[in-house]
Amino acid sequence: MLYNAALEHRRTAYRKAGVTVRYGDQSGELKDIRADDPDGQGRWSFSSQQATLRRLDKAFAAFFARLKAGRRPGFPRFKGGGRFGTVTWPKDGDGCRWDSQPEHPTATFVRLQGVGHVRVHQHRPVRGRVKTISVKREGIRWYLILACEDVPADRLPATGAVVGLDMGVASLVTTSDGEHLASPRHLATSAERLAAAQRGLARKKRGSKRRRKAVARVAALHAKVGRQRLDSAHKAALALVRDYDLIAHEDLRVANMTRSASGTSERPGRNVAAKSGLNRSILDAGWGVFLSVLADKAESAGRELIAVEPRNTSRTCSRCGHCAPENRRTQAAFACTACGHTAHADENAAINILRAGLALRDAAKAA
Numbered sequence: 429m430l431y432n433a434a435l436e437h438r439r440t441a442y443r444k445a446g447v448t449v450r451y452g453d454q455s456g457e458l459k460d461i462r463a464d465d466p467d468g469q470g471r472w473s474f475s476s477q478q479a480t481l482r483r484l485d486k487a488f489a490a491f492f493a494r495l496k497a498g499r500r501p502g503f504p505r506f507k508g509g510g511r512f513g514t515v516t517w518p519k520d521g522d523g524c525r526w527d528s529q530p531e532h533p534t535a536t537f538v539r540l541q542g543v544g545h546v547r548v549h550q551h552r553p554v555r556g557r558v559k560t561i562s563v564k565r566e567g568i569r570w571y572l573i574l575a576c577e578d579v580p581a582d583r584l585p586a587t588g589a590v591v592g593l594d595m596g597v598a599s600l601v602t603t604s605d606g607e608h609l610a611s612p613r614h615l616a617t618s619a620e621r622l623a624a625a626q627r628g629l630a631r632k633k634r635g636s637k638r639r640r641k642a643v644a645r646v647a648a649l650h651a652k653v654g655r656q657r658l659d660s661a662h663k664a665a666l667a668l669v670r671d672y673d674l675i676a677h678e679d680l681r682v683a684n685m686t687r688s689a690s691g692t693s694e695r696p697g698r699n700v701a702a703k704s705g706l707n708r709s710i711l712d713a714g715w716g717v718f719l720s721v722l723a724d725k726a727e728s729a730g731r732e733l734i735a736v737e738p739r740n741t742s743r744t745c746s747r748c749g750h751c752a753p754e755n756r757r758t759q760a761a762f763a764c765t766a767c768g769h770t771a772h773a774d775e776n777a778a779i780n781i782l783r784a785g786l787a788l789r790d791a792a793k794a795a
């Protein structure tokens with residue numbers, strides 16, 4: 429494997445002669461190596477090999493930075509097949525070709541240099557022009573990741589409706605209309621399993637067969653969690669973009685600061701369900717993935733997306749505006765101590781978020 433060969437080259441040069449081999453040197457030598465070895469290294473795309481060398485270059489830069497900082501870093505390690513998961517081709521047509529058999533009536537293929545035509549199962553139709561292609565391995569499955577440009581906009585007709593979103597744990601999203609979207613129950617189940625698998629992995633002896641199996645299990649569960657998260661994010665975002673012209677949501681950077689696993693006075697007990705750190709980080713990542721998918725879809729549909737400062741949105745009464753921590757009796761129940769208004773706590777917060785979003789939009793229009 430090129431990465432390991434290039435690393436061995438740098439290692440030997442560094443130890444024996446104190447010479448640092450840099451990316452430029454190795455990239456230059458690569459041309460000769462390819463010419464000498466047409467069936468081996470010569471089979472692979474030059475630009476994907478360069479990407480591999482650049483990645484090694486990055487690992488070395490980090491190594492020397494740690495050394496400079498007075499720490500004793502580990503020398504960049506050889507990557508086993510399982511640890512080195514992704515190969516990227518910077519340009520479609522250079523060593524790889526998307527839709528390499530367009531005349532085929534039903535199947536889609538990609539041609540990878542050194543591999544040949546590979547049939548692809550498409551999760552979603554490709555829109556726009558394919559710019560870069562990455563091949564990624566997760567456990568025993570292989571994935572193609574396409575980056576496209578000139579993706580056509582998909583304008584949707586105006587609905588005249590607006591919505592606010594509260595992001596939580598029991599439901600990923602609660603809307604100001606009282607809908608609960610993307611309830612990540614199956615995600616939570618996978619997360620529990622993943623946490624258990626990781627605890628199991630920590631007990632296995634290094635280099636043992638059982639440990640190898642445990643590593644594969646953790647990788648497979650990680651991949652599953654990722655797919656489930658992306659899938660539910662797509663579904664929820666699609667439904668919202670279809671139904672609403674304007675969507676107000678919490679600013680996640682601020683929201684994450686006010687959230688803690690034990691809950692805060694601001695949102696008492698809100699995250700009780702997020703027991704372990706891992707479980708919590710999975711949910712945090714879920715919000716991030718959801719918002720980025722939502723932003724993409726909103727832009728292409730011509731919908732307005734507004735990020736709102738979430739402070740006080742959970743303890744303010746959406747009917748009379750009375751703001752007090754006592755309004756929030758339990759995690760799920762909101763009961764205003766001034767006007768007696770009761771509501772689902774997340775729905776009450778979502779209405780406040782919508783109101784704040786509309787105020788921001790009006791202020792921007794007036795300016």
Ligand SMILES: [Zn+2]
Pocket residue numbers: 745746747748749750764765766767768769
């Ligand atoms: Zn009230």
